[in-house]
Amino acid sequence: MTWRDTLALAMQSLGAHLLRTALILLAMSIGVIAVVLLTTLGETGRRYITDEFQSLGTNLLIMLPGRNETTGGAPPMLGATPRDLTLGDMLALERSPYLDKVTPVLVGGAPVSTSDGLERETTILGTTAAMQRVRNLTLAQGTFLPVLDPYRAAPVAVIGETIRAELFPRRGAVGEWLQVGDRRFRILGVLADEGVSVGVNFNDVVLVPVASAQQLFNREGLFRVMAEMPAAVDPQRAIADARRIIMLRHEGEDDVTLITQDSLVSTFDRILGAVTYGIAGIGAISLLVAGILIMNVMLVSVAQRTAEVGLLKALGGSAGIIRRLFLTEALLLSGLGAALGLAIGVLLAMTLGYLWPRVPFTMPAWALVAAPTVALVTGLLFGVMPARRAARLDPVVALAKR
């Protein structure tokens, strides 16, 4: 018997039980839809979070004062208050061959106001010109903070988009005076809309020179020192060198914590990748259930069509032909169900992307291949048993059954 005829006969027998066929297709497609949607959500979450970290800039080294690592040694004799990170430390790091574009961060909150009397409370970031390169900041208007002696408290500021919109709703902000706390700053530029990035919302900040921030908040110690490692440099070398420099300056005390952005991203990537596979597994269980349903239906079908199988055998159908016929039915059920589920799943994922355009919905390619493959394989596996049962039927006994 040709495969064309086998297919036609199988389709005809599926068509003879439309309701049953439709229900099985539904079960199979729900399984595939579940896998497609769940993996899409998992992958989207992973993408979203790693993208966020990636936007920090690649090869970023973050240094914070204090050690947050348990060393297990004897407790220090003196108070464990860590030394501050100072501008001197920052300048020393700048001289390391393994670090590029070192920039300090000093954070505080202060009220800002304009000559129009508009006022609001916001985050003040004290930093240097290098910050623009480190965080990949772009400007909508004007210029960034100029390259200055970091100890010089110049009265200049760069503001975020939200601040501009709220304090200068009807006029240009560049060149205007901005009152921050008890000081006045000349606005040099406005940052482009950056969106929310992990850590800081750059739309809602005022950037000033680090020395100005030190005076504003009357504080010496830095909140962070950020540095970019040149691409050719091994991060471990850079970390070791930064640590060596700080220990030299801190009387041999290793009292800073160093974080690479790479390690953060890869950690999140690993965790969320595992989560995606996990939920794909959950989706696959529904495929398994659909496969068992197919087996169930095929067994019932073999039982109901015993006489027909006997007839096919009496008319010269070999066991192989009968087996292929029933396997084809099972494969048709799972294949059509998978195709249907894939179409609906992709459509639903696209609808999600349409409803929430800002979320980067991504369907993982492996899931689009794996879901229908698993569906077909379960269909085949669970179709084998009923098909073999049909093929083994004795024609005389089968025909006697009515």
Added chain:
Amino acid sequence: MTTASGATVPGSVIELSGIDRDFQLGEQVVHALAGVDLRIASGEYVSVMGPSGSGKSTLLNVVALMDRPSRGRYVLRDTDVTALDDDELARARREHIGFVFQSFHLVARMTAFQNVELPLTLAGIAPAERRARVTRALEELGIADRARHRPDQLSGGQRQRVAIARAGIMRPEILLADEPTGNLDSASGAQVIDIMERLNREQGVTLIVVTHDAAVGERARRRIRMHDGRIVADISS
């Protein structure tokens, strides 16, 4: 059609020797066939009669290659079919044997045309040739106008004619019928017998009919009577 040349060629198409067929019924072994020897020549018209349980249907199933004998030798056209495996048996069934059942055994969801086509489909014959052969067969049996009807839209006589068309579509040398008139009224029954006899007469098909009906059995040139799994009478006229 061709002349009845098959009938004049001597030599047996079916040769059974020492055939036993045992069935296990619980603790008890039933000998449905016990030492059956039978030679049937090509083109013969044979009827098999006997009471229920005499083994006549089992004999037919063995001849039809649907049932394997427990012991004995069966040579079908120079081939010892007792040595064949299942796939070879299926092939031999397809090529040599047509079977007509008491209860027709048409596939309910298929049209008359598709039912007749089924053996050709199983044999892997091309669709164009299938169409031509089925159309001709339906015409010869006077049911061409019923080709698109499903079995539940046909009368009993029409159904059995579809079944005969199906049994003959592969041009088998042997046509076996198990109580072909059992589910029919006498008029339709007579027509069905007439059709099968015509196949025997005009195409030289070897015809074996198992029946309860003495009137049907008496029409055959050779009449076999069975009892308790044995052939007790074999009369040729």
